[in-house]
Amino acid sequence: MSTYDYVIVGAGSAGCVLAARLSEDPEVRVALIEAGGPDTAQEIHVPAAFPQLFKSALDWDLDSEPEPGIGNRRAYLPRGRVFGGCSSINAMIYIRGNRADYDGWAAAGADGWSYDEVLPYFKRSEGNERGEDEFHGADGPLTVSDGRSEHPLASAFVQAAVQAGHKANDDFNGATQFGVGRYQLTQRGGLRCSAAVAYLHPALERPNLTVLSFALAHRVVIEGGRATGVEVERGGAVEVVRAEREVILSAGAYESPKLLMLSGIGPAATLSAFGIDVVRDLPVGEGLQDHYMTLLNFRTDVESLLTAATPENAALLQNEGRGHLTSNIGETGGFFRSRDDLTAPDLQFHAAPVLFHQEGLGAAAEHGFSFGPCVLAPAGRGAVTLRSPRPDAAPRITHNYLVAPEDQEVIVAGLRVALEIAAQPAVTDLATGPYLVPESDADADLLAWARRHGQTLYHPTSTCAIGSVVDPELRVYGVPGLRVVDASVFPTVPRGNTNAPTVMAAEKAADLITGAGR
Incomplete structure (x- = not known):
């Protein structure tokens, strides 16, 4: 049995930040538990190669339950099982969300989480190559850069949107989120800058940080009502890693609620049905939100990313940190509103200089490009529940995509845009010519098409939300010594890609844990 001050479960975006920040104090012993291993695969670091990681050994490769709002299809849900977590397999888009998201959280009781209160943590984490200003930091560990691919097929989306009357925006994280443009990316020198690269790698040499890789967390050990450690399986052996101060779950919006429920923290009726003793009756797993996206695909004679893997492009990447292998695929996009009375966007677009269909698993056998909307502020909510009391069993996941009438209206409006x-x-x-587009612009046809061809945008949140499962300091209600720090604590899904908000939340949590943020 090994003992530490802090035991963190999950070396994803939040876990890497916490491991680095908490281990800055040489007197503090930190253990980081990760089910996967080091982020050494070449496909992680070559930005355009990230779809090759789908359904690989570095992917949890989850599936939803049959989703009632999309014709009972099961949604494929890739999640990173590797140092860096999803930041090692994502599209590297750096978006914070909207001021309205965080002010909405604070207004609903999440004290300390208003936009003005979280902005310093965004800036502290950010090393933006454009430099420091009112909205951006330049000295943080997470390198944020302009894309170095600038593929003409991706640029065409921006040009067409401007031709359609939408405004250009060169900073979606600045004064306004509305408009179209090129996304800034978490890249450094044209290569991926994951949370592992930014935070974990520089901390690995510290003697007070221990990383337990290929270690599957079974449950949080709770003694006398307090979290005192984590039961872990590693190399076929089960051991308890003890925490003298805190256990911190950073396993993500699907796995963190699963671990809580396996530990006896969750809906009492669900736990009892699986024979799990109830430690604390809380609505764990409820409130799941995600962004649902659908993309129009077009054929073209212009060379797409289909043929990007050339010796010339490899040399550009290696020698100059630019070229089409630096493409994050979703190079451009923008933020829109479905109704004129909205003060914050409810639609986000991504545009890719390649065909992207069948949930990102479809073969790109010819040149093409794609773009389309996601429901950015969904009304629908789903849930994560247990499938089995076995820790190696995937949870049951239902998002309820397009079940809410409001979400149906938004996706139809987005397809019209x-x-x-x-x-x-x-x-x-x-x-x-068209490769995959709606049959007509009738509302019924647009909705049917969206149900048939849409997919996750990989942004699950809110299953251990502030105000229902954790308090504003991310402490689990009624269980001393236990926190959750990842996207599951967000009261609602932010208006944008969720990696930057997850890093922000972990930066803030590090201060809350050490007392620096009080």
Whole structure:
């Protein structure tokens, strides 16, 4: 049995931040438990190669239950099982969300989480190559850079959107989120800058940080009502890693609630049904939110990323840190509103200089490009529940995509925006025909098409939310010594890609844990 001050479960985005920040104090012993291993695979670091990680050994490769709002299809849910977690397999888009997200959290009782209160943590984490200003930091560990691919098929989306009357925006994390443009990325020198690269790697040489890789957490050990450690299986042996101060779950919006429930913390009726003794009756796993996306795909004669893996592009990447292998695929996009009365966006677009279909698993056998909307502020909520009391069993996951009438209206409105953009010269001059587009612009056809061809945007949140499962300092209600720090604590899904908010939350949590943030 080994003993530490802090035991962190999950070396994903939040876990890497916490391991680095907490181990800055040489008097503190930190253990980081990760089910996967080191982020050494080449496909992790070559940005354009990230889809090759789907359904690999570095992917938890989860599936939802049959989703009632999308024709009872099961959604494929890739999640990183490797140092860096999802930041090692994602599209590297650096988006914080909208001021309204955080102010909404604070107004609903999440004290300390308003936009003005979290902005310093965004800035502290950020090393933006553009430099420091009112909204950005330049000295943080997480390198944020402009994309170095600038593929003409991705640029065509921005040009077409401007032709359709939308404004250009060169900083979605600045004064306004609305508009279209190129995304900034978590890249350093054209290579991926994951949370592992930014935070964990520099801390690995510290003698007070221990990383237990290929270690599956079974449950939180609770003695006398207090969290005192984590039961872990490693190399076929089961041991308890003890925590003298705190256990911190950073396993993500699917796995953190599963671990809590396996530990007796969750809905009492669910736990009792699996023969798990109830430690604390809390709505763990409820409130799941995610972004649902659907993409129009067009054929083209212009060379796409399909043929990017050339010796010339490899040399550009290696020698100059640029070229099409630096592409994050979703190079461009933008933020829109479905109704004129909205003060914050409810639609986000991503545009890719390659065909992207069948949940990112479809073969790109010809040149093409794609773009389309996601429901950015969904009304629908789902749940994560147990499938089995076995710790190696995947949880049951239901998002309820497009079940809410409001979400149906938003995705239809988003597809209308997409079709309007597709009709502009910047697109029509490049497209040689449709590859996968709606049959008509009738509401019923657009909704049916979205149900048939949509997918996750990989942004699950809110299953251990502030105010229901954890308090504003991310402490689990009624269980001393236990916190949750990852996207599961978000009261609602932010308006944008969720990696940057997860890093921010972990930066803030580090201060809360050490007392620096009080």
